[in-house]
Amino acid sequence: MHHFYELFQFVILSYFFSLLLKTRAQLFTVYVGLIVLPLFLLSRYLINPSLFFEYNLFETYLTTMPLIIYSSMHLYNNLGEKSDFYYSNLGLLFYLFTSTFIFLFYRLLVVFEIEDYINDLMININITLQYIKFAFFFYQWKLIYFNKDERN
Amino acid sequence: MNAINLENNEIIQVVFFILLAFISMFLVLIMFFYFSRKKIVQIEVDKKNLEIEHQKELLNSVLITQEEERKRIAQDLHDDISSKLNVVSLNSHLLKTPNLNETEQLEITNNIIELTQKALENSRRIAHDLLPPVLEKFGLHAGIEELVEEFNSTKTVKVLYENSIDFESYPIEKHLHIFRILQELLNNSLRHGKATEVSIQFTTFEGRKTCTYIDNGLGFDSSREENQKGLGMMNIESRINFLGGNFSFTSKPNEGVKMVFNFN
Numbered sequence: 001m002h003h004f005y006e007l008f009q010f011v012i013l014s015y016f017f018s019l020l021l022k023t024r025a026q027l028f029t030v031y032v033g034l035i036v037l038p039l040f041l042l043s044r045y046l047i048n049p050s051l052f053f054e055y056n057l058f059e060t061y062l063t064t065m066p067l068i069i070y071s072s073m074h075l076y077n078n079l080g081e082k083s084d085f086y087y088s089n090l091g092l093l094f095y096l097f098t099s100t101f102i103f104l105f106y107r108l109l110v111v112f113e114i115e116d117y118i119n120d121l122m123i124n125i126n127i128t129l130q131y132i133k134f135a136f137f138f139y140q141w142k143l144i145y146f147n148k149d150e151r152n
Numbered sequence: 153m154n155a156i157n158l159e160n161n162e163i164i165q166v167v168f169f170i171l172l173a174f175i176s177m178f179l180v181l182i183m184f185f186y187f188s189r190k191k192i193v194q195i196e197v198d199k200k201n202l203e204i205e206h207q208k209e210l211l212n213s214v215l216i217t218q219e220e221e222r223k224r225i226a227q228d229l230h231d232d233i234s235s236k237l238n239v240v241s242l243n244s245h246l247l248k249t250p251n252l253n254e255t256e257q258l259e260i261t262n263n264i265i266e267l268t269q270k271a272l273e274n275s276r277r278i279a280h281d282l283l284p285p286v287l288e289k290f291g292l293h294a295g296i297e298e299l300v301e302e303f304n305s306t307k308t309v310k311v312l313y314e315n316s317i318d319f320e321s322y323p324i325e326k327h328l329h330i331f332r333i334l335q336e337l338l339n340n341s342l343r344h345g346k347a348t349e350v351s352i353q354f355t356t357f358e359g360r361k362t363c364t365y366i367d368n369g370l371g372f373d374s375s376r377e378e379n380q381k382g383l384g385m386m387n388i389e390s391r392i393n394f395l396g397g398n399f400s401f402t403s404k405p406n407e408g409v410k411m412v413f414n415f416n
């Protein structure tokens with residue numbers, strides 16, 4: 001399931017950024033990532049199906065890092081001017097940063113076999129992060145909804 | 153033995169990815185800051201260039217206005233004074249012709265007197281146009297009152313003028329700038345806006361002398377760039393710059409014009 005979640009998130013958000021980003025080089029990067037990455041991951045599982053049943057840090061890394069880069073690109077594009085989906089983007093960036101580290105940290109605990117003590121805490125932290133992200137999204141939605149022609 | 157190895161392997165893998173994530177996010181951050189800085193500097197430079205461009209335009213408009221003013225004065229002098237003096241000179245020559253009877257002589261001298269009076273009047277008018285004498289003698293307040301009176305006497309527009317500032321201590325060279333600004337604003341209101349009511353108000357706001365000008369004319373879309381390019385508006389702006397003030401000009405079609413400016 002985890003694999004699907006990551007891939008799904010990657011594809012959806014890549015598509016989202018493909019709509020936001022502007023310069024040709026940036027769009028090209030997004031499109032190439034959108035095609036190459038899923039193909040690459042799929043072929044990995046086709047070649048070695050057993051990989052599918054374990055956590056895979058490489059995959060997590062590959063599916064979040066590009067999103068962080070796109071998100072920074074979007075921030076960069078709109079420096080000093082009004083930006084579409086500014087707050088969503090900030091929330092997303094924040095979430096991607098933190099959740100990646102949480103996840104990696106969690107894996108570290110797993111391999112040290114002390115995850116049981118901290119498991120709940122990790123899940124709670126992750127949920128909190130999600131809430132923060134949605135708070136950003138909600139704020140953005142509010143801005144767009146109440147101020148249709150003046151996106152922030 | 154094998155199990156321990158496997159576990160070690162896994163630890164190494166996790167640590168490796170943590171490091172990789174740290175490093176790459178750090179790189180992204182660094183790149184972001186690097187490019188952002190560059191872009192911000194570029195934006196600053198563009199802004200400055202735009203400002204310089206604007207200053208140049210203002211200067212240009214000052215020069216153009218100067219030339220136009222000269223042209224106008226030349227025309228006035230030529231049409232209203234030179235031509236009349238020309239006729240006066242012709243008539244004076246006529247006086248020299250022998251065998252003139254009384255009536256002819258009287259007619260010619262009357263002609264000369266009439267023409268010189270007209271020329272005198274015109275030269276007075278031209279001089280007053282160039283520098284309204286009330287300004288010099290009685291100051292800005294009286295000058296504006298006279299200006300308002302002039303406009304009110306045309307009956308097409310009703311100008312309301314209120315002043316709570318004492319201009320006595322205000323440097324006299326600056327009076328003319330404010331006077332010209334109001335003159336141009338009034339002319340615009342009449343010419344473009346077809347305004348029927350105008351209000352001019354001088355107050356002290358936040359320690360600065362402030363003038364609020366409102367007309368009820370047709371107005372125009374002042375947010376559109378091409379509507380702000382007239383010489384008149386440019387001159388108003390450079391005069392306000394010269395007075396060390398700020399201004400805001402707002403207008404929408406059918407909502408008249410509102411201009412607020414302050415000065416030192």
Ligand SMILES: Nc1ncnc2c1ncn2[C@@H]1O[C@H](COP(=O)(O)OP(=O)(O)OP(=O)(O)O)[C@@H](O)[C@H]1O
Nearest residue numbers: 340341344345369371372379382383384385386409
């Ligand atoms: N009070 C006003 N009401 C309506 N339109 C105005 C008013 N003031 C200015 N405008 C508009 O702004 C434009 C620019 O005005 P500006 O005074 O700079 O130039 P101008 O009056 O056309 O020419 P100039 O003043 O050099 O003889 C005008 O052409 C007019 O369309």
Ligand SMILES: [Mg+2]
Nearest residue numbers: 340382384385
């Ligand atoms: Mg004008």
